[in-house]
Amino acid sequence: MIVRHGVMLVGPTGGGKTTVYTILSDTLDTLWQAGHGKHNPFYLPVKTYVLNPKSVTMGELYGEVNILTLEWRDGLMALSVRAACNDTSDDHKWIVSDGPVDALWIENMNTVLDDNKMLCLATANASN
Numbered sequence: 001m002i003v004r005h006g007v008m009l010v011g012p013t014g015g016g017k018t019t020v021y022t023i024l025s026d027t028l029d030t031l032w033q034a035g036h037g038k039h040n041p042f043y044l045p046v047k048t049y050v051l052n053p054k055s056v057t058m059g060e061l062y063g064e065v066n067i068l069t070l071e072w073r074d075g076l077m078a079l080s081v082r083a084a085c086n087d088t089s090d091d092h093k094w095i096v097s098d099g100p101v102d103a104l105w106i107e108n109m110n111t112v113l114d115d116n117k118m119l120c121l122a123t124a125n126a127s128n
Contacts, residue, residue, distance in 0.1 A: 006113035010101070018098055021048075028092065046092040049080035052099035062108055063121055074121075081112075081119050 063075035084093035
């Protein structure tokens with residue numbers, strides 16, 4: 001995670017993926033609280049923004065235009081990215097998509113996971 005900004009934990013249901021990232025987050029928090037962050041800048045607290053992309057529609061996930069008012073409404077992913085970007089603390093910010101990977105929602109994450117590090121929305125706005 002020091003080298004890459006995006007990490008995927010892949011495995012079967014009940015295989016321990018959620019447990020792995022939770023233990024890592026808790027460990028980093030514990031190391032920080034014990035004062036080890038003074039000696040190693042990677043031992044910072046972790047703020048997680050967790051969502052299950054398969055439990056909502058694509059519009060609810062990424063955002064959509066209300067057809068009656070023609071106003072854009074951000075989705076959960078956009079709100080999470082903005083919240084993490086607006087947080088000026090040194091803490092690690094993890095946006096966790098905890099659920100089954102599906103081609104419909106993961107495709108929109110390509111620009112987040114590549115070197116662009118940017119979430120492109122249908123409004124032509126981008127968050128990075």
